[in-house]
Amino acid sequence: MSLSMYQASIPVFIRMLGNLSAILDKGAKHAEAKQFDSSVLVNSRLAPDMFPLARQIQIATDGAKGCAARLAGIDIPVFEDTETTIDELQARIAKTVAFLQSVSAAQIDGTEEKLVTLKLRGREAQFAGQAYLLNFVLPNFYFHVTTTYAILRHNGVEIGKPDYLGSY
């Protein structure tokens, strides 16, 4: 079977969001063990002008659902960006995974040339589907998953590369 737009996107997002959820759970357990409020982790950042953990997860999930919906040509599910706890962030990840699971290979495959338009930093950017996925969505998605990992790791949560990669 040859590589397809579906294979390179939806199952990849679902796998990595599962790993993200597991990492986040280790963050919650760490806070519990050390008896500090886990909202400290939710609000942590690597630099004063970088986004905190909650926003990293909002953007990672936005990237995945936006990609799936744009390629499939369906409405992007709107999530309010109101999460302030690890439980709420877990619920957002779960909602994103449920949406991704509702999108079929038939809806995504063959979208290599499909025109995708999005607003980026105040101006419109246009991509063909393949460039959108490979040059924009995936680097961005991995950026925010990895930054979430880095924030937790920087705060002493005992996670390692196998948690990030998951089973493969």
Next chain:
Amino acid sequence: MSLSMYQASIPVFIRMLGNLSAILDKGAKHAEAKQFDSSVLVNSRLAPDMFPLARQIQIATDGAKGCAARLAGIDIPVFEDTETTIDELQARIAKTVAFLQSVSAAQIDGTEEKLVTLKLRGREAQFAGQAYLLNFVLPNFYFHVTTTYAILRHNGVEIGKPDYLGSY
């Protein structure tokens, strides 16, 4: 044209290694402007038991050249892991890009089912080519590029998401 193993790997690595090089250059210029030794950045890490910046770049480049060589069925170029300066890390990135550019689409395309065996944490892991690329190489590659970015950003280097994403 449909998505191929080549398209999903080699040009992606080359683009992101170009962005990594540009980010690293901003790190060097930052050190120069602030008059501190740029080896501070090379040795920086986000947690005491995480790898420093130099190792992040070694692993990112290893991932890219290893993937290209394994899928193409050719020898993996061996680089000594001896870089201690930003210039040396830039040279490693350039050598990796030159190797990636020497690999053709014909060598990579059609490797979706090709068996790839590697030693991971002391045991052998076997993958089909597509799973190797999507579930192991790409998440790992992006992890180390993003962590390099995060280390620089955490140390005050003025870089932003557009530097990481590059032109798309």
